[in-house]
Amino acid sequence: MIGKNILFIIIFLISIVTNSTGLRLKTEQEDIKGKYPFKAFEKASKCKTCHPGIYQQWSQAMMSQAYTHHWDEIEYFDLAEAHAAAVPQLRDAVDGCNGCHTPLAYMNGKFPPPRPSENSMANESVSCEVCHLIQDTHSNPPVNYSYVMNPGETKYSGRAPSVESPAHKIITKDIFHTTEFCGICHNEKNLYGVWVKSTQIEWKEGPYAAQGVPCQDCHMPKGYYLNAIMGKPYNDARLHLFHGGHDPGKVRGTVEIRIEPDMREAEPGEKVIFTVALYNAKTGHKFPTGSVEDRILWLHVEATDAKGNTYHIPVDPKGFDGEEYTISGDFLAYQDMGIPKGIKDFKGVQRDGIPAGDRIFRMPYFDPEGNMTIMQWNTVKLGVDYRIGPRETKTEKFTFKVPINAAPGKMKVTATLNYQLLVKPVADFLNVPPDESEIIHVNDHSTWITILP
Ligand code: HEC
Ligand code: HEC
Ligand code: HEC
Ligand code: HEC
Numbered sequence: 001m002i003g004k005n006i007l008f009i010i011i012f013l014i015s016i017v018t019n020s021t022g023l024r025l026k027t028e029q030e031d032i033k034g035k036y037p038f039k040a041f042e043k044a045s046k047c048k049t050c051h052p053g054i055y056q057q058w059s060q061a062m063m064s065q066a067y068t069h070h071w072d073e074i075e076y077f078d079l080a081e082a083h084a085a086a087v088p089q090l091r092d093a094v095d096g097c098n099g100c101h102t103p104l105a106y107m108n109g110k111f112p113p114p115r116p117s118e119n120s121m122a123n124e125s126v127s128c129e130v131c132h133l134i135q136d137t138h139s140n141p142p143v144n145y146s147y148v149m150n151p152g153e154t155k156y157s158g159r160a161p162s163v164e165s166p167a168h169k170i171i172t173k174d175i176f177h178t179t180e181f182c183g184i185c186h187n188e189k190n191l192y193g194v195w196v197k198s199t200q201i202e203w204k205e206g207p208y209a210a211q212g213v214p215c216q217d218c219h220m221p222k223g224y225y226l227n228a229i230m231g232k233p234y235n236d237a238r239l240h241l242f243h244g245g246h247d248p249g250k251v252r253g254t255v256e257i258r259i260e261p262d263m264r265e266a267e268p269g270e271k272v273i274f275t276v277a278l279y280n281a282k283t284g285h286k287f288p289t290g291s292v293e294d295r296i297l298w299l300h301v302e303a304t305d306a307k308g309n310t311y312h313i314p315v316d317p318k319g320f321d322g323e324e325y326t327i328s329g330d331f332l333a334y335q336d337m338g339i340p341k342g343i344k345d346f347k348g349v350q351r352d353g354i355p356a357g358d359r360i361f362r363m364p365y366f367d368p369e370g371n372m373t374i375m376q377w378n379t380v381k382l383g384v385d386y387r388i389g390p391r392e393t394k395t396e397k398f399t400f401k402v403p404i405n406a407a408p409g410k411m412k413v414t415a416t417l418n419y420q421l422l423v424k425p426v427a428d429f430l431n432v433p434p435d436e437s438e439i440i441h442v443n444d445h446s447t448w449i450t451i452l453p
């Protein structure tokens, strides 16, 4: 135990010295911890009186539940807080969760904030007040809740009001139109200097940045809408939909799939090679992005013969470094959950929880022991990045030896792409309600071959 703590301190010191973006371990935001009490801020329910539509949109989006959502509460209290109790050096990093998930509680400065069931201002999560008090960021690239924010009557926005608001002043700021605004919380570097979230950076490196399509265009699309009850509708009002991974309708069809065989007729025992093309047509960043440590996207290929017998076809390995993490199988992982859970020599749980041999589009996170982890604050290294980039197309091959007993006639072969926000074995272990590990169907496509008698 002492050895581990010393190692931790050494890594801690090295990370201070070698930090390339100048980001200190204690972020600049340490200064605002405890700077403003809850009562300095207004509740979203107040904004609702004049902005009822936008309020309802926001209340259906995850950012309105960033502190109260079940999985957030479980991960924060049962894993992160418990881990900081066992390893005090993690204290600041774990307080920092609140910097993005409930900025008002972060500024209120009492940790941990009251539980969601206590109905405090912490439950405001990422509220109207949070975003519309942001004036700027003091980091480049934006990262780790580096917002510049003061409470008060003046709110900031991308649009100047058409009618006077009796409730507040508005100052326009160009940052509201930029992806830097979102990157303040959607990029995250942990205390080991690992980029555990980089959605805005992924965007910046991709085709949508080059074409000037910001986050807002896909997550706050422009439409005819009434911003405030005493105003007039705008043709290009910014809708506060913020729909993402938790909206199956947003995820559906994100990647388009086609599958084709290398021949149309085959005898039992013969080999047919199927190629699947996967084109990421919809995301402005990689897919998956954000909480990449939790998420898996996987491709399952199955053949059904004329008699209805089914055959699962495993993917052909390509041979790249780290590929073993991208093909599902019987492996244990996430052993570090044993620390906060107080389980000695925890063996871990299944890494994938899906049929063996399927291709997984993911990027594994590794803990200091070299095991895969979903605890992003305990990540010292990222593994192979086998996610699908914006407008990228990946191809995968599946070699199928037609079984000797396959029924003659038409054989249908289907490629299915599924998404899961949280790997199921972890969700089960932590008692996370099932909706977080529900299988979201992204897309599928079928082809056929004829099995000769
Ligand atoms: C008493 C009514 C009232 C309340 C309460 C109110 N607003 Fe407004 N707000 C308005 C009006 C009116 C406008 C101008 C609407 C327009 O331009 O059509 C406005 C405009 C805005 C704008 C600028 C964008 C625009 O449409 O011009 C922002 C941002 C904004 N409000 C945020 C907030 C936030 C955040 C809260 C809660 C802390 C809040 N408002 C509470 C009435 C209100
Ligand atoms: C995650 C940050 C975020 C949250 C939360 C948020 N807004 Fe906004 N809001 C923005 C951004 C960004 C824009 C401007 C987008 C642009 O101009 O490109 C905006 C624009 C607006 C506008 C002007 C719309 C327009 O047509 O330009 C109003 C009014 C507004 N917000 C009110 C609210 C209210 C009320 C809430 C809470 C119910 C809220 N916002 C929550 C980020 C946020
Ligand atoms: C103050 C921090 C903060 C800012 C600024 C912010 N976000 Fe978020 N956002 C979050 C957090 C925290 C979550 C995670 C919510 C949860 O716990 O599930 C999130 C989640 C999301 C999601 C995921 C929704 C889902 O269905 O899973 C989308 C989409 C999103 N944000 C878009 C944006 C966009 C676009 C902007 C910029 C206009 C933005 N956010 C600005 C903190 C922020
Ligand atoms: C071209 C459209 C487009 C742009 C631009 C875009 N997104 Fe997305 N985003 C999507 C789609 C589609 C999804 C749903 C698939 C998914 O979950 O990744 C998504 C999902 C998300 C999610 C949820 C990821 C998950 O599954 O947990 C977040 C968070 C997010 N986007 C944030 C952002 C931010 C921040 C930006 C700007 C830096 C941005 N997006 C730019 C289309 C876009």
Ligand code: HEC
Residues within 6 Å of the ligand: 069, 071, 072, 075, 076, 080, 093, 094, 096, 097, 098, 099, 100, 101, 143, 144, 145, 184, 185, 186, 187, 188, 189, 244, 245, 289, 290, 291, 292, 377, 421
């Ligand atoms: C720099 C801002 C930031 C910090 C710091 C941060 N998060 Fe998050 N967190 C986010 C954003 C943004 C998302 C949404 C990403 C996505 O949708 O994929 C998120 C997503 C999550 C999710 C998944 C939510 C879901 O519904 O799938 C959990 C759980 C979570 N965070 C817990 C934590 C904990 C615990 C900490 C501290 C150890 C932490 N976060 C620190 C910004 C942050």
